[in-house]
Amino acid sequence: MTPDHPDSDEIDLSAVLHALSDPQRRGIVAELAASEIPRPCGSFAPAITKSTRSHHFRVLREAGLVEQWMEGTSKMSRLRRDEVDARFPGLLDSVLRSVAVG
Amino acid sequence: MTPDHPDSDEIDLSAVLHALSDPQRRGIVAELAASEIPRPCGSFAPAITKSTRSHHFRVLREAGLVEQWMEGTSKMSRLRRDEVDARFPGLLDSVLRSVAVG
DNA sequence: CATAAAGTTCGATGATCGTCGTATCATGCG
């Protein structure tokens, strides 16, 4: 796997919770969870700048929440649901359910 | 309720996740969940300073995770498990289970 | 090759964070 993607068993709880504590990033994760088909970064959070979005994706990737790979000129993103679930069972589900609530 | 304690329906997800993203605070919450009987603040996280501990408890209280009240010269703390569960079902459980993992 | 599109990188800026030490406040006890 490309660099900056931690292995399943190296996903850090503090990093995950910190990554999810930002509403912008939580929105990206929620969208990613809802679509299930990989999408380019640019199709998320259109209200913010390219550089800010790039920063958010880096945080998500380094926390282990998202896998990314190049496809042409686009960088695709996928939610690492299974890996996160394997490390912290139920955490992602409860957070995603909470996003819908409040 | 004393000030700085948000109502159940006002508990903010970002605040909760941010509060739980700090290992020190996560340890306090885990201890609080394990004991179930209220304990004074001073009996937690003995490695850090009083003022730092006071800061952490304020973050936890303002996030809605902990309720505090005075008892003599001690300030007691209780995990607001039911209130947090009512707002974000399963979230606290999954985080506490994750604390045990890694 | 030239241009366009999609992201990254690099400061920079203002805000927030975790930690500390000291001073302060409230309560209990002699």
Added chain:
DNA sequence: CGCATGATACGACGATCATCGAACTTTATG
């Protein structure tokens, strides 16, 4: 009252954060 105890308030410090704009890289396409 005077003193001890438990906790908060107030700066202060370095670190990190979210955001931005401008410059750069990479890939595709004319």
